[in-house]
Amino acid sequence: MPAKTSADQLLKAAAKVYHQRGYHAAKVSEITREAGVAQGTFYLYFPSKRQAFVELMEGFARNISSAALELDWERIRNGEDLRQQLVDLYTSIFQICADNRDVADLFFNAAPSADERAAAIREEFMRGVEGISAQSLVDGAERGYFRALKAETISRAIVGMFLNIVLRTIIAEGRTFRLRELAEDLVDFEVRGLFVSEGAATK
Amino acid sequence: MPAKTSADQLLKAAAKVYHQRGYHAAKVSEITREAGVAQGTFYLYFPSKRQAFVELMEGFARNISSAALELDWERIRNGEDLRQQLVDLYTSIFQICADNRDVADLFFNAAPSADERAAAIREEFMRGVEGISAQSLVDGAERGYFRALKAETISRAIVGMFLNIVLRTIIAEGRTFRLRELAEDLVDFEVRGLFVSEGAATK
Amino acid sequence: MPAKTSADQLLKAAAKVYHQRGYHAAKVSEITREAGVAQGTFYLYFPSKRQAFVELMEGFARNISSAALELDWERIRNGEDLRQQLVDLYTSIFQICADNRDVADLFFNAAPSADERAAAIREEFMRGVEGISAQSLVDGAERGYFRALKAETISRAIVGMFLNIVLRTIIAEGRTFRLRELAEDLVDFEVRGLFVSEGAATK
Amino acid sequence: MPAKTSADQLLKAAAKVYHQRGYHAAKVSEITREAGVAQGTFYLYFPSKRQAFVELMEGFARNISSAALELDWERIRNGEDLRQQLVDLYTSIFQICADNRDVADLFFNAAPSADERAAAIREEFMRGVEGISAQSLVDGAERGYFRALKAETISRAIVGMFLNIVLRTIIAEGRTFRLRELAEDLVDFEVRGLFVSEGAATK
DNA sequence: AATGAATGAGGGTTCATTCAT
DNA sequence: AATGAATGAACCCTCATTCAT
Known part of the structure; x- marks a missing residue:
């Protein structure tokens, strides 16, 4: 079983935060905090908050x-x-x-x-x-x-x-x-x- | 039949703009433009964009x-x-x-x-x-x-x-x-x- | 002689800041501070930092x-x-x-x-x-x-x-x-x- | 004649990219891509984007x-x-x-x-x-x-x-x-x- | 020497809200 | 009641730089 990749962590965290806060109120910074990575990391895996959703x-x-x-x-x-x-x-x-x-x-x-x-x-x-x-x-x-x-x-x-x-x-x-x-x-x-x-x- | 009040106009305009753009994308300035009043007027009738909705x-x-x-x-x-x-x-x-x-x-x-x-x-x-x-x-x-x-x-x-x-x-x-x-x-x-x-x- | 408008102040301030810092290093916040207005005011008169230049x-x-x-x-x-x-x-x-x-x-x-x-x-x-x-x-x-x-x-x-x-x-x-x-x-x-x-x- | 070093490649690539995009718009990642090396390699030869220029x-x-x-x-x-x-x-x-x-x-x-x-x-x-x-x-x-x-x-x-x-x-x-x-x-x-x-x- | 994933500070821009007139 | 210019907090995204491998 491979280690959890940042991409996985981020997608999971995104689901959680989008769900808790709603799409618009969700902040990218919350998602990355939840995923335990830096803000910039989000953009290594998704071109935008929109596209992640x-x-x-x-x-x-x-x-x-x-x-x-x-x-x-x-x-x-x-x-x-x-x-x-x-x-x-x-x-x-x-x-x-x-x-x-x-x-x-x-x-x-x-x-x-x-x-x-x-x-x-x-x-x-x-x-x-x-x-x-x-x-x-x-x-x-x-x-x-x-x-x-x-x-x-x-x-x-x-x-x-x-x-x-x-x-x-x-x-x-x-x-x-x-x-x-x-x-x-x-x-x-x-x-x-x-x-x-x-x-x-x-x- | 009373003349259309600004409140009526605004509520009607709000319904239209919220519908067209979606709640978050709708701007108060669009609503007031649609209603034909100044932006500040909105806040005479509603305490917030949220409350109008x-x-x-x-x-x-x-x-x-x-x-x-x-x-x-x-x-x-x-x-x-x-x-x-x-x-x-x-x-x-x-x-x-x-x-x-x-x-x-x-x-x-x-x-x-x-x-x-x-x-x-x-x-x-x-x-x-x-x-x-x-x-x-x-x-x-x-x-x-x-x-x-x-x-x-x-x-x-x-x-x-x-x-x-x-x-x-x-x-x-x-x-x-x-x-x-x-x-x-x-x-x-x-x-x-x-x-x-x-x-x-x-x- | 009319009072100095915000637009005038901003254009003058923009010239100064663009000149002092260079186009890229110039911050909109510096320009507005120089002009004595809030940041958002800049965007009442110019659609972007680029366009002001x-x-x-x-x-x-x-x-x-x-x-x-x-x-x-x-x-x-x-x-x-x-x-x-x-x-x-x-x-x-x-x-x-x-x-x-x-x-x-x-x-x-x-x-x-x-x-x-x-x-x-x-x-x-x-x-x-x-x-x-x-x-x-x-x-x-x-x-x-x-x-x-x-x-x-x-x-x-x-x-x-x-x-x-x-x-x-x-x-x-x-x-x-x-x-x-x-x-x-x-x-x-x-x-x-x-x-x-x-x-x-x-x- | 010595083989082309990474430093040479990078300087040549830098000249090209700086020229095409302009200094500020040029990205270190573009320079390294152009030179065919990894991004980190840039910093083995230059302390900064600025210094390469x-x-x-x-x-x-x-x-x-x-x-x-x-x-x-x-x-x-x-x-x-x-x-x-x-x-x-x-x-x-x-x-x-x-x-x-x-x-x-x-x-x-x-x-x-x-x-x-x-x-x-x-x-x-x-x-x-x-x-x-x-x-x-x-x-x-x-x-x-x-x-x-x-x-x-x-x-x-x-x-x-x-x-x-x-x-x-x-x-x-x-x-x-x-x-x-x-x-x-x-x-x-x-x-x-x-x-x-x-x-x-x-x- | 070389890699490239990860970092995080920084800034342009938006827009709901306010308030002097 | 009505105006609309002004406000400024908030947030997405970029990218030079770092560092574990």
């Missing part, structure tokens, strides 16, 4: 995107399989966010108003996720699992409910355990809705 | 909260009534956001990283809405409309899906028409879920 | 250029008239430089290595003066006053001798009196080389 | 001074001999400057505002050259070649015209050929003003 955001987006974000319909034989894949998928992303609370918080909350480039990264990510979600709705409907729904609207609803759980339960409250259970509760609601039965809801 | 946020929170956010169970006789109340409630909030895109954007996106006090206002609002939502889940279950669900988790899911529609479809895309239809699509998904039927989902 | 250079170039730099052949009837015009012209420029030693020094010595724009202003000025000088050589030759000389080379020689007197005698030594006498000595040397004549030198 | 200036001053700067009256029998010695002298200095354009440019243009010590070297050089020139005027007058002129003023004029040719024609334009011809043109102008003669100019 962008790199954090890019890293997080790559990290999340490396998780399987799409359903594998080949392996889905029935509703239960589908439900399981959703639970797996949600759980893995919950886990990544739980493991990187600081950066996840920056990504979802701070990025839009921190920096244009960072905002673009987040925006692209959101669009990508909504697109995948919308496609899944179409695919699932074709295969007879899902009702016919407005894909554009409902994909946003799905992403939104997932995102708010991440923000409130994982990031804000700091929950790191029983994330699968959390995913199961969410998926149960997602697939069946609030009403006790189809009958009751429409009668 | 906070007042915008408070106003928006009041505005939203003035809409009926709670279900009126007295007037609900069946699932369809419930569904209608949800649609009405969602539509009215959609409308408020559509009418105040700038401030809504600031409230939901910028507030958390703009200023501590503003973040607290948004946080309190979110907690309030989630609380109402959770209570509704309990009430609805008691009355036999809703399945037994983890209220804390599902209330967040519900708020999240609603919020993401606001953010993406109304604020970002700027949709201002057929908001009731949007609410209907959302409520339909909310109450019945994705799966074609209770049968299919569990079989 | 450029404005000084531009002002000096305009100042010099406002002096009649060209001979008026209409008023020249003989060699003595010509000699007098040269003496007048040189004296007036000597005077301007003597009245603005600081800025003249900056213009001729510091500008080239201070800033690209300032260097360009000085360069353009030098080219202009050499061009006028070369044209005068041609005109004077046509009229029978001057020998046939390589105008491009000799115009540079003439500008050079004039410039070095300015730099060494007026700027460096600070001579401010009997400038006409100085000009006469110089012209005497200059014309005995320019005017058609025969004699010891070629025998 | 001073050494360049000192070298150039020595180089120029090694040329015969004085007239050899023993070998002057008539005006033509004198003219020839001047042409030889000017040509040799032209040649040195043409062979070292970069450093010559630094010496004459950058030194005054680059560094106090460098400015002093240039100043001393200029004073020396003007002194020699003034002495030659006196000597030449005593021997009946030159008219009686104000030695202090005219020596500066002579140095100035020579210097401006160097700056504009050799350094700025980069002329490296027919330098003797250039010297002849200059001397021709110079002596017709210096030598006792009669003619149109005074009539």
Whole structure:
């Protein structure tokens, strides 16, 4: 295991300070103090305070995107399989966010108003996720699992409910355990809705 | 109808500039130029740049909260009534956001990283809405409309899906028409879920 | 007489400090201290330290250029008239430089290595003066006053001798009196080389 | 012939970079990159960025001074001999400057505002050259070649015209050929003003 | 001799805020 | 109430210099 490099220390310290103070209030001098290096050292590894933030955001987006974000319909034989894949998928992303609370918080909350480039990264990510979600709705409907729904609207609803759980339960409250259970509760609601039965809801 | 006061002009200008530039990049001098007054005038009406932003946020929170956010169970006789109340409630909030895109954007996106006090206002609002939502889940279950669900988790899911529609479809895309239809699509998904039927989902 | 404005104070202070310390070593804080204003005030009147310097250079170039730099052949009837015009012209420029030693020094010595724009202003000025000088050589030759000389080379020689007197005698030594006498000595040397004549030198 | 030492490489690289960027904008890191050595190596050979520049200036001053700067009256029998010695002298200095354009440019243009010590070297050089020139005027007058002129003023004029040719024609334009011809043109102008003669100019 | 990562003092610039008019 | 010139604290970034290897 190699010794911790200054670059590592700085990125870690940057995540911490950006998170504690917010992007604008964070001072480069705080980051370097936190990292235990001199101020000038920051600029050996990052061209600017801005770019260090962008790199954090890019890293997080790559990290999340490396998780399987799409359903594998080949392996889905029935509703239960589908439900399981959703639970797996949600759980893995919950886990990544739980493991990187600081950066996840920056990504979802701070990025839009921190920096244009960072905002673009987040925006692209959101669009990508909504697109995948919308496609899944179409695919699932074709295969007879899902009702016919407005894909554009409902994909946003799905992403939104997932995102708010991440923000409130994982990031804000700091929950790191029983994330699968959390995913199961969410998926149960997602697939069946609030009403006790189809009958009751429409009668 | 009173003449437009400087305070009004400034608040309007502030909303515009904060929205265009972001809280930190917005300059008091831009706001006053936009409002057509001298820079010093700003400080006759607001003690600080920070406080002007906070007042915008408070106003928006009041505005939203003035809409009926709670279900009126007295007037609900069946699932369809419930569904209608949800649609009405969602539509009215959609409308408020559509009418105040700038401030809504600031409230939901910028507030958390703009200023501590503003973040607290948004946080309190979110907690309030989630609380109402959770209570509704309990009430609805008691009355036999809703399945037994983890209220804390599902209330967040519900708020999240609603919020993401606001953010993406109304604020970002700027949709201002057929908001009731949007609410209907959302409520339909909310109450019945994705799966074609209770049968299919569990079989 | 209006009260001294901050702009005036600052330009004067800037000339002094740039001259004392050199462009690069000069600090904006020194200039404002010298001017008796706060640091930020500097930026009410100049967009940058660089631009303040450029404005000084531009002002000096305009100042010099406002002096009649060209001979008026209409008023020249003989060699003595010509000699007098040269003496007048040189004296007036000597005077301007003597009245603005600081800025003249900056213009001729510091500008080239201070800033690209300032260097360009000085360069353009030098080219202009050499061009006028070369044209005068041609005109004077046509009229029978001057020998046939390589105008491009000799115009540079003439500008050079004039410039070095300015730099060494007026700027460096600070001579401010009997400038006409100085000009006469110089012209005497200059014309005995320019005017058609025969004699010891070629025998 | 010894292998090129790092010191040589660095001095050559320094001349290039100082010339391209100017003294202040030149970075030690650029010089070492240009020389193909590590940054720290610079400080094995020079105590500071400043001193490297001073050494360049000192070298150039020595180089120029090694040329015969004085007239050899023993070998002057008539005006033509004198003219020839001047042409030889000017040509040799032209040649040195043409062979070292970069450093010559630094010496004459950058030194005054680059560094106090460098400015002093240039100043001393200029004073020396003007002194020699003034002495030659006196000597030449005593021997009946030159008219009686104000030695202090005219020596500066002579140095100035020579210097401006160097700056504009050799350094700025980069002329490296027919330098003797250039010297002849200059001397021709110079002596017709210096030598006792009669003619149109005074009539 | 040579390296190059690390240092940290220093200064140009911004802009929220003040206050004399 | 309104003005807008003036203020000055704050902070990012540069780069000459050092030093452990």
